[in-house]
Every structure is written in structure tokens, then in C-alpha cells.
Amino acid sequence: MQNKFFSTDKLSDRVTRIHGMGGELCYLIEGDERALLIDGLTGVGSLKAFVRELTELPVVMAATHGHMDHVGAAWEIGEVFIHPDDIALMYTPTHSAPEGRLGFASAPSPMGGEKRTKPVLSDVPAPHPVKTYPIYEGDIFDLGGVEIEVVSVPGHTQGTVVFLDRAARVVYSGDACNANTLVYMPCSTTIEEYKESLLHFKSYQKDFDVMYGGHGAVAIPNTIIDDAIAMCERILAGTDEAVETPAIGGGTALLGSARGENYLPACGGFANIMYRKEMLHKRPHPVIKDEPNLHR
């Protein structure tokens, strides 16, 4: 199905992938009783109305993280499940302002994104306070016959989560781990913390085969976790390729490997990481020199 803003393809009987104009992706999972919309594109065009055409089930939206190309429909739906660490992020002007979201949908994307219309500001629902329901590691969305589990993978943002369907052996991963994982933004963790996240994520590796992400319509094998852990180790050891690459918002960041064919890392595997030298290590807690002794 498609309209001028969105198009779909089916991943299975129960799963519809929805493509936005900027190449961003979201997923509608239908259970027997309820449906879960994982991510909400940029909020250019009415995704709410489009989803209503796809299913008659009650739909709730959950976001992998608070970036503009994932929470857009929240401004229209009015409520979203999201990790608390990303709630402030989604309200920042960068990620909520209609002009920026329109720019994202209008810009050419290296990951595709078909332009069947030239959107205008009136196609972009304005941000406003929405109801945010917090989600944490281990939470389960019971859709009736389908269960979707929350796994916390901070790195790209502090509050990034991915969604695991154990029965289907699939993870919906947003921007958590891919061939261009951005871990250099103010909302990102350090590389040291991202590596810890990936080690935690690896404890679920046996429970799924492939991941579907927020950009790039390919099924990513679960071995990407190993590739990403190895790259974090090379970055921390200073033995990665450290290719200077233009960063979003200006300046440059470093890329763990040069890009090869199909946007994949030239070093092999599926994971590539953009980072900054000053965001490698966890910041030490401040040393408190004169703490009053409360027991005296």
C-alpha cells in the first residue's frame, strides 16, 4: 500500500514495514488483539491515518529512541512509549521542530526514500506535550499471540532500546547498531559505555537471527553485535581506521572503518561506528574530598 508520503512492504503476515520519504523505516506488528507501531518516522504526512488503513486493531506507538526520524508520529498520536532517558531529547528543537522534520523528509537520503510529493509545512503536525509512558529493559508488549520485549541498548542515544520478538526470532533495532552507528552526538554515550551495552545485547544474540533497523531495508544478521564489539575495542585501543567524516550539524567525527560497497564497512562485517576522540571513556565521578561524617 502507498500514498504520497508512505509506502509499505510485508515482512510477514503480522509485520508491515512502513517507509518514510527520508528513507526512515518503522514497523507495525499486529497481534490478535492489539498492534504495536515501533517508531513513527519524521511526522511528515499523517502516519496515524495511514496506519488506520493498515489495521483495525487498537494501536500503540513505542519509540526505539527520541530522534526526529523515529518519534514524528507521536506529535500526532499524542502518546508514546519511550525510555525516560530520551524524553527530553524528543522535545529538543532539533528533534521536534516542524522545519527540521520537513528538511529531513525532503533531503536526498543515501539509504533511499522515494519522493512522490514535495511536502510543505502544513503536512507536518506541530510538536506539543504528549503523554509519555516509560519503558525499561524487560518490559513486554502483549499484543495477543505476539509478545514484544524491550531490551536496553544505550549508545546512539542514552535511552535507546530495541524490541525483541522471541517467537519470530527478530529484533527491531532502530539506530542501535548498523553500518553507520552514530555514537558521537551530545545525546550519545561514550564508546566504553556503548561496548558495555553491546555485551549486554549479546546475551540476547541466541534469541534472534536478524535485526530490522530504522534505515536500510535489509535484514541484518545477529553477528553484527560481534562486529560492533570488536570495532569498539579497536576504537578504544586506537587501532581502528579513524577516517575523518563530516558530522551531522557541522564539523567532523571519526569513522571506525572506511566505507566499502553498499555503505558497508570496508574492513568487513556489518558494523561501523562514528565517534569522537573526546567521547571514548566514561567520565570519572568527581572526588569528594571533604565529606561530612554523618555518624559522629
Ligand SMILES: [Zn+2]
Ligand atoms: Zn537516531
